[in-house]
Amino acid sequence: MTPDPNGTGARKAREPHIDEFEAAWGNGRPKIEDFLPRVGEHERAYFLEDLLVNELEIRRARGELPAAEEYLARFPDASDTVRKVFARPGTSNRTTTLLPVATPTRSSNRFQPGTRIAERFVIVDHVGAGGMGEVYRANDSELHEPVALKFLPESAGRDPARVAALREEVAKARKVSHENVCRVYDLAVHDGMPILVMEFVNDGSLVSEIARRPNKRLEPTEVNVYARQLCEGLAAVHRSGYLHRDLKPANVLISDNTRDRKRSTASGPERSVKLADFGLATSGADLTADQIGAGTVLYMAPEQLGGREVTEQSDLFALGLVLYELLTGQRPFPGMTREELARQHAQLIPARPSTLVAKVDPALEQVILRCLEHDPKNRPGSALEVEAALPPPTPKEVEDKQPSKPLRPRVAVALFGAVLLGLSLLAAVADRTMAYRQLPEVQTREVLSHRAREILATLTGSRESPGQSGYEWDVDLLKEVATKRPDGWHPTPDARAPLVYFWYRSDPFAPTPMNRITPADPPMTAKGTACVVLDPEGNLIEYYAVPAREPPAAPAGERDAQRERCEHKLFEVARLNRAEFTRVPARKRPTTFADDVWALDEKGGAARRVEFASCDGSTVYFCVSSGRPESKDRVEGENIVWARDRKLVSDVPVLIVLFSALVALPLAYKNWNLGRADMTGAVRVVALYVGTALASWALITQHTMALHTERVLLMHTLGVVAFWGGLILVFYLAVEPYLRRTWPERLSSWNRALRGKLLDPLVGRDVLVGVLAGACVVLPLRLSAALQDTFYLPTLAYEPFTPNVPSGLLIGLAAFAILRAAGMFVLLLLFGLLVRREWIAGALVTAVLAYGARLNLPTMPTDTTLTWLGAIAFMGSMVCVAIRFGWLALLTCSFVGSVLNVMPLTFAPHAWYATNNAATFAALLGLALFGFFVSLGGQRLLPDEW
């Protein structure tokens, strides 16, 4: 047995739902339909009645005029209930209107729902009445779309000249198509009455929006959003040669975009404003223009009120008034009659909005006050100028700036094909242009470490020599070969002068470096420290040992005998033939303490020379070199010089960055204070950087079991990461809002990716384009190197790449790409502020970056035209990607470029770096595939019939 659906128990159980419904009106428009399913079928009718009574009372209290037809259309099954509720005494005329609206004409509501108008439109509902006439919602029975019908006064229809003028206006107005302009479709005639057929906008106007707010104003951030849309709509109207002439809150309609589309595929703002009634005001409603009730005069510029020339600036004055009212909840000029207003609009200076409302962005306030200048000349030049002066759009707006339109399958396939082609081309070119290809086969770290330990065991007698190792460039030799001796790229076998060498360092206790462990960091001072340097094949080329501090108890034998012993041991270990060498005087002393120093030259004028130093009879220094007088030690010589250069290279940007951080800090604080900064985005970027940097550190570094060494390494890394992470935070908060304001569309896909919408087609497009661009931007410098008879090496900042490089380097390159993309955008912004022309700014940034890039090419001459051209093409194409496709594409491009430079692709399976092919290909192809599929947005690649 079902309980009585209208019994006290059932009613009491429904009460909380009704209360919730009513409470929901406090922050939005709850839908009865959403609440109905909360009760059982048999109770619905009573529940609907309660909700309906409640809703009607609330809507009427807000000055709305709900019509029975609307509800009849919404609840066709419950027409009895709807009629009953509307028939209830005391509910029909309890209305209080909060804002001046025109009183409906006597003939209001003359069309009942279902009436067919002009043989095409079926009336659905009476929406309202304005200065120009009644407005109905109707269905276009041909296109099955909702439209708004505006019935113009009958007097207008009787005058053929006016109808003709209207027709002309409509023909013009139809051409204005913009998402923030309410579209005009047609002019129909019904019973001699002209009817405007317009786009139906579903959520009232700014008047009802203000009325529904408790303090009759919007939040400053909302005003900012609406202001931007109004500017864009107004700009579209002005572009098509119109003046609006009647901009006022009642003419700004609000569209609730969530109603008409599924949330999952939503892009674009949830609510947007649309300008209505532009241009038509003059011909359609001049009858009522003088009546204050029509509301028109309230928003007229002084020149408009004074009957002088009306310009775009007159519309901007109205825009200023509307924004002022939205922001503060009051009109800046209190007058109510035409005379009062004419005087006030021309003389009064309105109160600053910030004195009336808290948290007003000064930019917003300033631009509103500029719009309200009495003299049209002092107002902004155009609606777009107003928009540019507004505070930056919110990250959400930026996200919605570009439509997430999937790429056409043909384009996506073409792009992906281009990526494949580009990568193949690079692999082919890399074998002929990259310096890596010219280096001899390099043994893996394990093989060379084993060999180094063997040598150390022989020389020092200690059985276990745990230590650190690494590869390094012989920088001087590299530069010399690159610029002066092209034949040096193919050295004679066993010349003991490799371009890349391997070092192995063994310490008596775990070393604590300043930065990272190298033969020179920390300096070798402790007794028992030893270091060997091997060529890529494992031949000994240098040996260092720190001698004991205390002299031996008994004097060692003859000096010559001592030398013999040293030579015997070392020549054997170094796989050299003593008989081919003859003793000569030493040319230099080693850096460690030694009591005997001598050298040997290869007989027969061959290139090699051997240097020795010993202390108390044991060898402390040994070096095989090419024998030219200018050759230096690898470990203590040029390496130190290079270390200094390298530090300089890294120090100068750090200093620049630190100084700019001092500027950025107050800026970041200001942005944060004004609510402009994107804290969520900044935190996510920092987290991304910190995550990638730490992961890359954990994967790349040679970890030891010595805790204090590990701790120093970790602390150092944490310090570096915290430093850059902190700077990124400050810079993001300081600079990003300006980027957002200047180029919202360039941050669109980035903001979507940052907020987790990784599968958005736009994100896919930018990633795909970024991969392709990355493959392209690395070409010019390689070609430039090839044309200059040398080989391309991107930078010395990385250790030379080794066969078994950890894949963590990929992650490290990602962290670097973030910094590089950010840097480029900051430069574009700064130069953009300086020169105001985007292409000039782009050219200047290209020049600056090319100048810097040129200096960082160790194997190419710095001042030749070809190098300049290569560098300009490289940086110029990156700048183009940044300008055309935005941040995400630039980031991807920068990452892909770095990967291709540091981990080159090859077609030669025997190339020593060929083992990285898999990782590089996987990374790049994976990115491209991701971009490809995401950019399709779920479209099928092949038509169904396949």
Next chain:
Amino acid sequence: MPARAPDAPLTEWLAPLKEGDPEAAQKVWEQTFQKLVALARSRLRVASRAAADEEDVALSAFNSFFNGVKQGRFPRLEDRGDLWQVLLMLVQRKAVNANRYDARAKRGGGKVVNVSGTEGPDPLASIRAGAPTPEAAACVAEECGRLLELLDDPTLRDIALWKMEGYTNKEIAQRIGFVEGTVERKLKLIRDIWKGQVPSDS
């Protein structure tokens, strides 16, 4: 007469007065109400010291009535479907039923809530006479407390109390932040819940 009387104990009593002078009727009601509330309050205070928690609802209700009276706020007599009328009607009905029950057979059961301390057939007789006895007041208070308990919803209880204290629907709507229609709907629900408590005759 018995068919009509229990439905409208106060209306019937004040009807002649109201016809002549509504102001005077309100005045009589206010005086009676003042005495009724004061008596009930003092009576409940004694009772609650000894007995149970159920009395607390009634006591706090009567405290708030008392405060209202002190501020010169009385329930309006002309309010349609006044909750007091329902309350008094319930008290009377119960008494009638109890008497009938006792008269029919001495069954010794206590199923029908007994209106304690009332000897006469109609406990409201003394109230109508303008001089409520402490017993009648206690009876009203007890019933009032029980009815408030019955609502077991804080909002409904608040609305019932405010209404019985003499607030208008509009004032109550402002207090709870809802529209007037909601207050009307909830009052209707309260009245219906309470009327459901009328013991059936059969």
